[in-house]
Amino acid sequence: MKTIKYNNMLKIKDLHASINGKEILKGIDIEIKAGEVHAIMGPNGSGKSTLSSVLAGRDHFDVTSGDVTYKDGNLLDLSPEERAREGIFLGFQYPVEIPGVSNVNFMKTAINEQRKYRGLPPVNAAEFLKMMREKMAIVEMDSSFSSRGVNVGFSGGEKKRNEIFQLAMLDPSLAILDETDSGLDIDALRIVANGVNKLRREDNAFIVITHYQRLLDYIVPDIVHILYDGRIIKTAGKELALEVEKRGYDWLIKEEENGR
Amino acid sequence: MEGKFTYTPEIPEVFRCRVPLPDTAQAFVINGLVQGGANLPGGVSLAEVSGGGSHIAVEKGVKAPGTLQIIAVRDSSAGTPLNLTHQISVGEDSSFSLLLCSHTLTLDSYSTIDTIALNAGPKSVTEVVVMQNENNNSSHETKFVLNIADSALVKITIVTLHGAKISNEVVAHINGEQASCELNGLCLADGSQEMSTIVNMHHHKPNCHSSQLFKGILDDDARSSFAGKIFVDRDAQKTEAYQANHNLLLKRTAKAFVQPQLVIYADDVKCSHGATSGRLDEEALFYMRSRGIGRDEAKLLQQLAFVNDVLETITNENLKIRLEELVESRLRGEFSHCANCSVNCC
Numbered sequence: 295m296k297t298i299k300y301n302n303m304l305k306i307k308d309l310h311a312s313i314n315g316k317e318i319l320k321g322i323d324i325e326i327k328a329g330e331v332h333a334i335m336g337p338n339g340s341g342k343s344t345l346s347s348v349l350a351g352r353d354h355f356d357v358t359s360g361d362v363t364y365k366d367g368n369l370l371d372l373s374p375e376e377r378a379r380e381g382i383f384l385g386f387q388y389p390v391e392i393p394g395v396s397n398v399n400f401m402k403t404a405i406n407e408q409r410k411y412r413g414l415p416p417v418n419a420a421e422f423l424k425m426m427r428e429k430m431a432i433v434e435m436d437s438s439f440s441s442r443g444v445n446v447g448f449s450g451g452e453k454k455r456n457e458i459f460q461l462a463m464l465d466p467s468l469a470i471l472d473e474t475d476s477g478l479d480i481d482a483l484r485i486v487a488n489g490v491n492k493l494r495r496e497d498n499a500f501i502v503i504t505h506y507q508r509l510l511d512y513i514v515p516d517i518v519h520i521l522y523d524g525r526i527i528k529t530a531g532k533e534l535a536l537e538v539e540k541r542g543y544d545w546l547i548k549e550e551e552n553g554r
Numbered sequence: 555m556e557g558k559f560t561y562t563p564e565i566p567e568v569f570r571c572r573v574p575l576p577d578t579a580q581a582f583v584i585n586g587l588v589q590g591g592a593n594l595p596g597g598v599s600l601a602e603v604s605g606g607g608s609h610i611a612v613e614k615g616v617k618a619p620g621t622l623q624i625i626a627v628r629d630s631s632a633g634t635p636l637n638l639t640h641q642i643s644v645g646e647d648s649s650f651s652l653l654l655c656s657h658t659l660t661l662d663s664y665s666t667i668d669t670i671a672l673n674a675g676p677k678s679v680t681e682v683v684v685m686q687n688e689n690n691n692s693s694h695e696t697k698f699v700l701n702i703a704d705s706a707l708v709k710i711t712i713v714t715l716h717g718a719k720i721s722n723e724v725v726a727h728i729n730g731e732q733a734s735c736e737l738n739g740l741c742l743a744d745g746s747q748e749m750s751t752i753v754n755m756h757h758h759k760p761n762c763h764s765s766q767l768f769k770g771i772l773d774d775d776a777r778s779s780f781a782g783k784i785f786v787d788r789d790a791q792k793t794e795a796y797q798a799n800h801n802l803l804l805k806r807t808a809k810a811f812v813q814p815q816l817v818i819y820a821d822d823v824k825c826s827h828g829a830t831s832g833r834l835d836e837e838a839l840f841y842m843r844s845r846g847i848g849r850d851e852a853k854l855l856q857q858l859a860f861v862n863d864v865l866e867t868i869t870n871e872n873l874k875i876r877l878e879e880l881v882e883s884r885l886r887g888e889f890s891h892c893a894n895c896s897v898n899c900c
Contacts, residue, residue: 394863404842408846464845
């Protein structure tokens, strides 16, 4: 793995994106440095999931203008798989079920594809299984999950734990967690958040997209952004999340509209 | 039975079917003539059928170990078309496992019509795996006629890997009570290949069980058809009969025709049929790509996952693994480069 510390892990500059001709992101600017955790909050329909989809390279979203620089390169030039191999991870809001593909086979294929990209030989079977056990322990997942189909028949909480397990296996530089707290009970939330905390390092970064302050009690962010109508209307420290929890978004929206 | 046949060693030398297992007894049927048949398990006999084909008999009470493989090959020395009959009789309380694979050794245009007649005696257990892998100029029609006695269990798995025009028709008669018939099939087609499957499942007696699971993956301009019928006679109460046909179409130009039918005269039965045609799941592809798996590999994983439950039904673990490898190699498109090779080994 790369050990270079990227002062600028991700730099989003005036990003505009639309879907089916409708503009969703209307000029986003965010800078993320290695070692940081950024939270993005905002009301429904503000563009949070669109932002994560655009960063991960999902089809059907058109970037109409702006730049996204990841490490030293243009992120938008890369396919989804190239982004993943370069160290970007998207934790899905709704993890996909893939019947017939076991969790273990899925992870082995993913890791080997990433290793191939880095010019490394396929992972040794014994090492791989040891790694699976270690990383499953981080999110308190039972080893029986490894032979089951990817997310098939998993509860909401198990699916989100599986996302963090995959995150631990793939060890990305930049992880984007899209509403990882949705559909989680308080115990699962704690397990998932603890998992993320164990993976925080000086040389990686996280973007945590959430509706609720609750998750941020566990994953304490360095910076909080409020996204509204496709723009970042406020950026501040972790105290902003508490203020939003208390006062809602309306005062921020009014402030923004008065300032426009 | 040894010594009865003239063994032609040159065929096995040039021909390497990738399916044989270390513990498999083998016999060749070359242009319809039985050649060889060494290491047959005790109680199992193999003979020629006049006009072409083989007669396999398993004596009463014999539990034949392993799997017998019949490798049917065609080369340019025989004229077309060829009509073959394979008669299989499995005695009372016996068990038997057979792999029948058919191949073409040259690029000539072959036409083969097979009849596989199976008589499964009372309380017998029979598993037949048929694998068809022929060149792009060949047509092959196989008709299975199954007669199943009391408490017998028959399981047929048809794996159609390659061929211009391959059709499989299964006519099953469940003639005794407490019997079970399981039919599974998989067909993979691309280019302008045409695959057809016809099933007529007849439940004549009460308290029997049957299932059908047929799947197809079609690419390019390939065509497949599935016509499956379940007949339940008036006396065949407490029948359980299920049928499923699922198709994965990789291109808009590929077409699957499906005709599921139930004809039920009894009033206390459980029967169902289900048929689907669909595309690859784009959301699942994106999920896999977001983990670093390339688009082609992600598509392949999804196709392998799609056919997984058909191959899972094969009891012989080694055979299942070999077939999984062959299916993967076929889906990776590795068969097409064999098209110009005279030793069509895979």
